[in-house]
Amino acid sequence: MNIHIKxxxxxxxxxxxxxxxxLFITAGKVLAVGTAPAGFVADSVIDATGLxxxxxxxxxxxxxxEPGYEYKATLESEIEAAxxxxxxxxxxxxxxxxxxxxxGLVEMLKHRARNLHQTHVYPIGALTAALHGQxxxxxAELADAGxxxxxxxxxxxxxTRVLLRAMxxxxxxxxxxxxxxxxxxxxxxxxxxxxEVATRCGxxxxxxxxxxxxxxxxxxxxxxxxxxxxxxxxxxxxxVEMIRVAKQQGLAVTCDVSMNHVHLSEMDxxxxxxxxxxxxxxxxxxxxxxxxxxxxxxxxDAICSNHAPVDDDVKQLPFAEAEAGATGxxxxxxxxxxxxxxxxxxxxxxxxxxxxQPAQILGLDAGHLSVGAAADVCVFDPEAYWKVEPAALxxxxxxxxFTGLEMQGRVxxxxxxxxxxxxxxxAA
Amino acid sequence: MKNPQLNKHGELQHLLTTEGxxxxxxxxxxxxxxxxxxxxxxxxxxxxxxxxxKSVFNVFFExxxxxxxxxxxxxxxxxxxxxNLNIGSSSTSKGETLxxxxxxxxxxxxDMFVVRHAQSGAPHFIARHVAPEVHVINAGDGRxxxxxxxxxxxxxxxxxKKEFHNLRVAIVGDILHSRVARSQIHALTTLGVPEVRVxxxxxxxxxxxxxxxxxxxxxxxxxxKDVDVVLMLRLQNxxxxxxxxxxxxxxxxxxxxxxxxxxxxxxxxxxMHPGPMNRGIEIDSSVADGPRSVIMSQVTFGxxxxxAVMSMLAGVKV
Numbered sequence: 001m002n003i004h005i006k007x008x009x010x011x012x013x014x015x016x017x018x019x020x021x022x023l024f025i026t027a028g029k030v031l032a033v034g035t036a037p038a039g040f041v042a043d044s045v046i047d048a049t050g051l052x053x054x055x056x057x058x059x060x061x062x063x064x065x066e067p068g069y070e071y072k073a074t075l076e077s078e079i080e081a082a083x084x085x086x087x088x089x090x091x092x093x094x095x096x097x098x099x100x101x102x103x104g105l106v107e108m109l110k111h112r113a114r115n116l117h118q119t120h121v122y123p124i125g126a127l128t129a130a131l132h133g134q135x136x137x138x139x140a141e142l143a144d145a146g147x148x149x150x151x152x153x154x155x156x157x158x159x160t161r162v163l164l165r166a167m168x169x170x171x172x173x174x175x176x177x178x179x180x181x182x183x184x185x186x187x188x189x190x191x192x193x194x195x196e197v198a199t200r201c202g203x204x205x206x207x208x209x210x211x212x213x214x215x216x217x218x219x220x221x222x223x224x225x226x227x228x229x230x231x232x233x234x235x236x237x238x239x240v241e242m243i244r245v246a247k248q249q250g251l252a253v254t255c256d257v258s259m260n261h262v263h264l265s266e267m268d269x270x271x272x273x274x275x276x277x278x279x280x281x282x283x284x285x286x287x288x289x290x291x292x293x294x295x296x297x298x299x300x301d302a303i304c305s306n307h308a309p310v311d312d313d314v315k316q317l318p319f320a321e322a323e324a325g326a327t328g329x330x331x332x333x334x335x336x337x338x339x340x341x342x343x344x345x346x347x348x349x350x351x352x353x354x355x356x357q358p359a360q361i362l363g364l365d366a367g368h369l370s371v372g373a374a375a376d377v378c379v380f381d382p383e384a385y386w387k388v389e390p391a392a393l394x395x396x397x398x399x400x401x402f403t404g405l406e407m408q409g410r411v412x413x414x415x416x417x418x419x420x421x422x423x424x425x426x427a428a
Numbered sequence: 429m430k431n432p433q434l435n436k437h438g439e440l441q442h443l444l445t446t447e448g449x450x451x452x453x454x455x456x457x458x459x460x461x462x463x464x465x466x467x468x469x470x471x472x473x474x475x476x477x478x479x480x481x482k483s484v485f486n487v488f489f490e491x492x493x494x495x496x497x498x499x500x501x502x503x504x505x506x507x508x509x510x511x512n513l514n515i516g517s518s519s520t521s522k523g524e525t526l527x528x529x530x531x532x533x534x535x536x537x538x539d540m541f542v543v544r545h546a547q548s549g550a551p552h553f554i555a556r557h558v559a560p561e562v563h564v565i566n567a568g569d570g571r572x573x574x575x576x577x578x579x580x581x582x583x584x585x586x587x588x589k590k591e592f593h594n595l596r597v598a599i600v601g602d603i604l605h606s607r608v609a610r611s612q613i614h615a616l617t618t619l620g621v622p623e624v625r626v627x628x629x630x631x632x633x634x635x636x637x638x639x640x641x642x643x644x645x646x647x648x649x650x651x652x653k654d655v656d657v658v659l660m661l662r663l664q665n666x667x668x669x670x671x672x673x674x675x676x677x678x679x680x681x682x683x684x685x686x687x688x689x690x691x692x693x694x695x696x697x698x699x700m701h702p703g704p705m706n707r708g709i710e711i712d713s714s715v716a717d718g719p720r721s722v723i724m725s726q727v728t729f730g731x732x733x734x735x736a737v738m739s740m741l742a743g744v745k746v
Contacts, residue, residue, distance in 0.1 A: 199634035200447065202548040202571030202610055207635070271432050272549030316527050318547035320570070 001043050002026045003418060004036070008048025008379065012055060013352035014368035023053055025375040028418035032371060044420075048379055051412055054351055056088025056376035057336075058358040058367045060256050060304035061232065062329055064090075064121070066112070067105065068097025073309040073396040075112055078329065081395035082119040083422035085330040086378030086411040087305070089359065089366050090119055094126040095153035101126035101137045103145035110146045118421045120376070122362060124151045124178055127166050131155035136166055140173055148362055149176040149230065154279055156184035164221050171227040176363070179218050180232040181239065182280060186210035191320045193283040197266040203320060206281050208236040215239055219246050222253060230361055231255040233306060235280040237290030244299040254361045255299065257291050258306035259335040260326060264288070264401055274315050274322035275401045278306075295353060296343060302358040303339070305332040309397020327397035331388065333380060334407035341408075347382070375418035384410035432555055442555045442564040443737050445573040446614040454618055458583050460736035460746055461729065464505075478744045479508035485538040486512045487529075488567070489545040494703060495567050495577075498727070499542045502734035511538070530554050538562060540741060548572035548607075563741040571605050576737060577702050578611035580730040582619060584722055585657055587729065588698050592619040598651050598693075599625065599642075600685065601661030601710055602632045604672075608702045609661055610640070617641045627651035629683065631672045648683060652692040660685055660701040663710045676709045686712040690720065698722045 003025040010021040010033065017033075024032040024040055031037060064078040082090060092109065094100035100109070106123050113121035125147030129135040132155075139150055150170055157163050157179075170177045190206030192198040198205040215231065219242065222229035234240055234255050243255045260278055265288045269276045276282055294300040308325030315322050332354060340350025359367030366376060387406050390398035414422035431448055435441040440453055464476075484503040486496050496512060503510045515529060526545075533541065540563045543551045548570030555564040568574040582592075589595060597616055603609045603626050616624045617640075626637060627645045638644055645651030652658065667673050685699065699711075699721045707713045715721060739746065 194635045196636045196639050199636055200610070200640065202569075202573070202607060204571075205635060272552050274553075313525065316525070318526065318545065318550040318553050318569075320547050320549075 001418060002041060003044050003046065003375070003415070004040070004042035005046045005048050005053050005377070005379065008051050008053035010053045010369070011348045011351060012369040013348045014356035015370055016348070018346065018348045023369065023377070025415070025418045028375055030369050030371050030373050030375050033369065046379065046413055050381065050383070051379050052347065052382050054378050054380070055355040055367050055369050056378045056414060056416065057086050057332055057354045058362065058364070059087045059090040059307065059329065059332060059354070060302055060358045060361065061093055061258070062087070062090040062305055062307040063093055063095070063309070065309060066096065066109065072311050076116065077394065077396040078307070078309065079113065079116050079118045081327070081329040081393065083414045083416070084394045084411060084424070086333050086380060086414050087329055088119055088376035088378065088414065088416050089362070089364060090121060091148065091362060092121050092123045093153040094124050094151055095131060095155060099126045099131045100124070100147070101129050101131070103138070103141045106142055106145040106147055117419070118416055120366070120416065122148045122364070124149050126150070127152050127177060128157065128162065133157040133159055133162055136169055139170060139175055143173065143175060149178050151178035151232070152180070154180060156182070158184055160217060160221070163217070164225065167221050167225040167227040171225045174228070176228040176230055178230040178232050180280070181211050181214035181218055183210040183213045186213065191277060191281065192269060193266045193281045195266055195284050197269050201269065201272060208238050208283070211236050211239045211280065212242060215242050219251065219253065223251055226252070229253045233258050233261070233280055234291065234294070234300060235261055235283050235287065237287045240290045240294040240299055244294065247299060254301045256302040256304050256358070256361070257295065257300050259303050259328060259332055260306065260401060261288065261291055262295070262303060262339050263335060268401055269319070272319040273401065274317065274319050275326060275399050275403065277319055277322045277324050278326060279324040292339070292343065295339070301353070301361060303332070303336055303353045304358065305329050307395070309395050310399055312398065315399045325397070326400045327393060327395040328400065329395060330393055331400060331402055331407065333378070333411060334409040337382065337409040338407070375415055377413070377415040378411060379413040380409055380411045382409050384408070386410050432552060440740055443575050443741065444551050444555060444564065444566045446575045446578045446611045446618065447573070449614070449618060451618050454579070454582070454615065457579055457733065457736050457740060458586060460740060461583055461732040463746055464732040464735050475505050475507060477507045478739045479503065479506035479742055482539040482742055483509040483511060483537065484540045484542060484738065485533055486510065486542045487515055487533060488513065489515045489543070489550070490568070491516050492544055492568070495544065498730050499567060499734055502731050503738060505731070506735055506738055508738070526550065526553065527557060530557055534558055534562060540565065540738065542567050544568045546570055565737060565741065568607055570607065571610070572607050573611045574607040575611050576730070576734050577608050578615040579737070580726055580733040581612055581659065581700060581702070582615050583729045583733050584700060584726050587725070588722060589656060592616070592621050595621050595657060596623045596655040597621055597625065597657040597659065598627055598655045599659045599661065600627045600648070600651070600683065602663050602667060603628050603637060603661070604632045604634045605664065605667070606661050612659055613640050613642055625651050625655065627683070629673070632667070648689045649692050652689060655693045656697055658685065658690065658693060658697055658699045660699065660711050662702060662704065663706055680709055684708070684710055684712060685715050687714055687718070690715055700726055703727070
């Protein structure tokens with residue numbers, strides 16, 4: 001199948017390309033950029049006039065809820081959401097039920113995802129058995145089964161000796177360890193940032209020190225073990241500063257932030273909006289400003305959706321009782337664009353945070369449109385406005401803090417391995 | 429953001445918190461409460477037919493005999509039909525969701541819900557889901573708010589001190605976990621009290637509490653100096669677990685209100701407490717029963733204030 005995407009504005013952050021150029025695809029790969037190779041006959045032509053042609057997005061955190069939580073979402077529903085959001089590769093956290101701690105589970109997940117022939121799914125294996133934080137998983141076996149890194153997801157790992165051993169073992173094989181820094185004692189029962197809003201609303205709070213103390217532990221042990229450490233969902237100004245210093249000192253650490261934290265703060269909780277019950281908690285405006293500055297100076301490498309669909313029943317509860325999480329795959333592109341626009345960034349620089357950069361963290365040859373690369377492409381209309389309406393979302397999770405808000409930027413075509421897996425017309 | 433407790437005409441639709449309540453509404457509630465008290469001796473009048481034919485449901489997801497009783501008395505003196513539901517011991521333990529419970533109660537044609545819940549924000553949540561003609565009164569939610577308690581406290585302060593603009597008020601005790609303290613702070617600042625203080629050890633103060641408009645003290649002698657009103661808070665026994673405090677004895681020694689500590693306040697300072705009191709933990713009996721204690725007046729005024737809130741929500745003009 002030969003595809004010719006013509007007249008689009010081709011943006012490829014990794015290759016520093018932003019120009020009016022055509023893209024030629026054959027056999028699932030990028031064949032040429034610019035002029036058609038001799039003898040190229042298109043089976044299909046996509047007219048991208050007025051549209052941006054970019055690498056498919058790479059999302060570092062998308063929970064598709066299988067196995068175990070099919071009542072919240074299914075692989076089918078969430079992969080449909082992924083392609084509708086232009087996401088062509090996603091990292092899959094291990095906190096399923098059972099957790100991804102056995103090769104068989106990982107193989108089954110890979111197999112199920114592959115059969116859908118859509119977004120590439122990259123499982124993150126459990127770092128410890130059942131995510132209990134006590135015994136190591138068979139990381140090498142899990143890697144053979146398809147795990148690209150190892151993580152505790154949101155489960156605590158309080159025993160620092162286990163953490164040390166897990167990092168040493170992962171480092172032995174060159175595996176990356178992905179951790180979300182949160183001290184479980186300081187965070188106990190907390191549901192909101194320990195600041196003005198939690199004080200006003202009387203919500204049990206999580207101090208910034210819950211993040212920085214855990215982060216100090218992780219950075220210290222990463223230094224000692226030489227493991228490749230990826231910090232997930234940084235949320236505080238103090239945390240960003242610690243990563244900045246660690247990077248300056250040459251530590252092999254990378255870091256991501258959730259799109260929610262790039263745009264929202266504790267203030268958005270308002271009158272107990274449970275859609276803003278997220279993990280980590282939304283922090284202060286000052287923290288948000290530091291996260292944005294960290295993204296710009298490269299301290300934070302990537303923006304992820306932190307897609308965590310929850311069913312309505314567990315959100316229709318008083319704030320603290322509601323389950324943390326929000327749907328996100330379909331909002332990643334417009335929220336990355338919005339951030340870039342607010343910060344006056346070149347489109348390519350903004351897109352890098354959700355394409356080439358996360359691909360690099362995952363160790364994938366993805367997130368770019370070099371000749372020979374897999375033709376994972378997101379074609380979007382940067383001028384299309386649309387309103388976030390829960391019923392119109394493909395994700396089975398309908399809860400998002402952005403409900404009712406207007407977004408700019410809409411996916412028109414998503415291609416995975418040179419095949420159109422999603423297509424939408426302009427709004428009537 | 430739309431204020432969830434006012435209707436589109438700016439009238440009181442629900443009473444959920446004292447935060448953001450227009451000062452005029454606060455004053456109207458206090459003025460209306462005064463009309464329910466006999467002018468001569470400050471006792472309540474027996475019964476008025478203002479809420480005749482209306483039904484008030486006391487929906488308590490957390491047990492409280494005292495608060496529920498005062499709401500019940502207030503509703504009955506307004507001639508309303510009162511239904512008491514202790515949900516804490518029924519539906520939720522059978523797995524029914526809060527929303528289902530509320531839907532069921534709405535189907536029983538309640539005009540007003542008086543809600544107490546252990547979770548901050550639960551009354552806001554309920555108010556969002558009831559029919560537009562149904563009113564919700566927050567009778568205490570988690571650590572968030574207890575607006576009728578704060579309003580009866582304001583009534584009591586006004587009764588004894590007449591004005592708010594010249595007062596120093598200290599709130600003493602477990603601010604961190606107290607819905608009463610939060611509602612008092614908002615009510616006091618709304619009414620123009622120029623100096624509101626909180627006195628507590630650091631373990632019992634929430635982050636950035638000064639942003640609520642209060643001055644923070646950790647020492648009773650300094651914090652009580654020259655104050656006109658002392659608002660004591662109840663100390664929950666469970667604070668001795670979880671490393672908030674070492675012992676009740678030490679707490680009483682440093683933060684319990686005694687005659688000696690009260691001597692730092694103005695000679696005519698009044699002492700208040702939302703009850704139930706822990707004598708010998710946060711307050712000494714000699715103070716609780718002493719001449720400057722107005723704790724029993726608070727209880728009496730509480731009924732009038734709750735009558736005022738209920739009749740105002742029902743749209744009854746007086």
